[in-house]
Amino acid sequence: MRISASTAVASGTIVALAVVPPITNALQEPFYLGLFLRLMILAIAAISLNLILGFGNMVSFGHAAYMGIGAYVVGIGTFHAIEDGIDWLANGFLHVPLAIAASSLAALVIGAISIRTRGVYFIMITLAFGQMLYFIGVGLEVYGADDGLSLYMRSEFGGVLDINDNTQFYYLVLALLLATLYGVKRLIASRFGLVIRGARSNERRLAAVGIPVYRYKLVAFMVAGAICGVAGVLLANRTDFVSPDMMHWTRSGDLIIMVVLGGMGTLFGPLYGAAAFLLVEEFLSGITEHWQIVFGPLLILVVIYARGGIAGVVHALERRRE
Amino acid sequence: MSEPILQLRDLTKRFGGLVATDSVTLDVAEGEVHAVIGPNGAGKTTLVGQISGEIRPDRGQIFFAGQPITRSPVHVRSLLGIARSFQITSVFPGFTVTANVALAVQAHAGHSFRFWTDATRDGTLLAPAAQYLELVGLTGRAGDVAATLSHGEHRQLELAMALATEPKLLLLDEPTAGVGGDESARMVELLRSFKGRFTILLIEHDMDAVFALADRITVLDSGRILASGAPGEIRADPAVRQAYLGDAEA
Known part of the structure; x- marks a missing residue:
């Protein structure tokens, strides 16, 4: 049996991620464990953005806001658990559903308005909403305003697992990453997924065959927001810190870069994109603090010469071999 | 005779100063192939757009199977049984x-x-x-x-x-547009095989196709109905000959 290049790279990436903790633990390099943890969390966020951007052609420029909402659920919850002694507010089994509810509700409101528009207007409206949430965060005096809020404890998952142990936390995130990938794989092949992908290329025709496109796009928008909210819960626990900065439009831009870099509308593209983004950032910022001077042109080259991103390059190699 | 499946009543649509559809009243009977012809810019595609729901008329009403659908969105009309093909492939x-x-x-x-x-x-x-x-x-x-x-x-x-x-009604916007001779003939043959099975509102430029398929023909000029009737009547209509057919048959 021949294994295609895409499958080989995808499985290789997952295997590589799975063996990170034993290696970093053996080398006593907890920093790198943290780096890969962040990489996977941002990959989950990028995958959720890809769902609407890559498959549905909705260029949301405020996607980091949902990550911020998820993060603030943890931040505010643990804050009151410690300050006011309300223990149950630190419960991770509460944080996750609450983050999903809050971020999908925000997505419902933002989507209900922005999906009525197209192109640049859609981008600007999602950006405006994202910035609105950013400034709400800045205004939260109780929770540190623009200085943010340090977490004095992480989400508690009872006796099930202890995410204060970064290795356990790592494997939880890896499992969630795989679950997200599998869920998106099912979703894009489902009836719902066909409608969303159809809307990407020809909304007019979709309406003409009898599909009320708006409500499907809105639900896709909410699903993406909900997944990103979960990524926010993870990110807050990973950095032990939340701040409005997580919702800043430049963070949304980073997510878009990851999706474009990795390959829009592909299953594994956002994961590759998040990996490339963080590893290049890590490597270049070790050389110069102006690492973006190198990163910018790199991105331009990808957009010009490799439209399909990393996943597209892998796919092209696969075709050449055949 | 049973009620027409599609009824247009006094339909009017303006784009700025241009009257694209001018007080059009038209019935399409169940089972018939009804062709709408007319020179470029006569408002044929605008008419189809109003029936399928992509364009809102400024005035007038549309009834489908007895139901008013003038304000129904595109997908609702599709679910009721109006299907369209697009002039530019979509x-x-x-x-x-x-x-x-x-x-x-x-x-x-x-x-x-x-x-x-x-x-x-x-x-x-x-x-x-x-x-x-x-x-x-x-x-x-x-x-x-x-x-x-x-x-x-x-x-x-x-x-x-x-x-x-x-669909209960097929809106075909120039199904042979830009198609070569052989393929065009095959498309006409195909549509002919649909006769009696589907109700069709056909927009077409190719007069051979129109006369081969249509049970009734409506001639549109500058958004207004110039004539409407059986193919024989349309062929004989002096106003139509002068305005339109004369060029096509010459």
Whole structure:
């Protein structure tokens, strides 16, 4: 049996991620464990953005806001658990559903308005909403305003697992990453997924065959927001810190870069994109603090010469071999 | 005689100073092929747009199967049984030919809030899709990506997608536009085989096709109905000959 290049790279990436903790633990390099943890969390966020951007052609420029909402659920919850002694507010089994509810509700409101528009207007409206949430965060005096809020404890998952142990936390995130990938794989092949992908290329025709496109796009928008909210819960626990900065439009831009870099509308593209983004950032910022001077042109080259991103390059190699 | 399936009453649409549809009153009887002809800019496509729901008329009413649909959105009209093909090919280019038709089948098979089951292997969608592809003669290209089809094949796919919604009324906007002689003849043959099975409102430039297919013809000029009647009457109408047919037959 021949294994295609895409499958080989995808499985290789997952295997590589799975063996990170034993290696970093053996080398006593907890920093790198943290780096890969962040990489996977941002990959989950990028995958959720890809769902609407890559498959549905909705260029949301405020996607980091949902990550911020998820993060603030943890931040505010643990804050009151410690300050006011309300223990149950630190419960991770509460944080996750609450983050999903809050971020999908925000997505419902933002989507209900922005999906009525197209192109640049859609981008600007999602950006405006994202910035609105950013400034709400800045205004939260109780929770540190623009200085943010340090977490004095992480989400508690009872006796099930202890995410204060970064290795356990790592494997939880890896499992969630795989679950997200599998869920998106099912979703894009489902009836719902066909409608969303159809809307990407020809909304007019979709309406003409009898599909009320708006409500499907809105639900896709909410699903993406909900997944990103979960990524926010993870990110807050990973950095032990939340701040409005997580919702800043430049963070949304980073997510878009990851999706474009990795390959829009592909299953594994956002994961590759998040990996490339963080590893290049890590490597270049070790050389110069102006690492973006190198990163910018790199991105331009990808957009010009490799439209399909990393996943597209892998796919092209696969075709050449055949 | 039973009530016409489609009734247009005093339909009027302006674009700025241009009156694209001017007090059009028109009936389409169930089972007939009704052709709308007229020179470029006569307002034919605008008329189709108002019937399918993409364009809101400024005045007048549209009834479909006795129901007022003047303000219904596009997808509702499709679900009621109005299907259209587009003058400029409008398919899902990245999907396979089968998937294009299957999506049209899916649109009329209940809601699409189904997130988990693989629709690309769903027999309840694929079997009807295969049927419609066979009906239009595209079975050979079923597995190919739609973007790779020839222009004529695109028109066939358009038709299959319209049929897949099991319409009561087919709005065909120039189904032979830009199609070469051979393919064009085949399309006319195909449409002829639909006669009696579907009610068709046909917009067409090719007069041979119109006279081969239509039971009734309406001539549109500057948004207004110039004449409406059986093909023989239209052929003999002096006003029509002067305004339009004269050039075509010369």
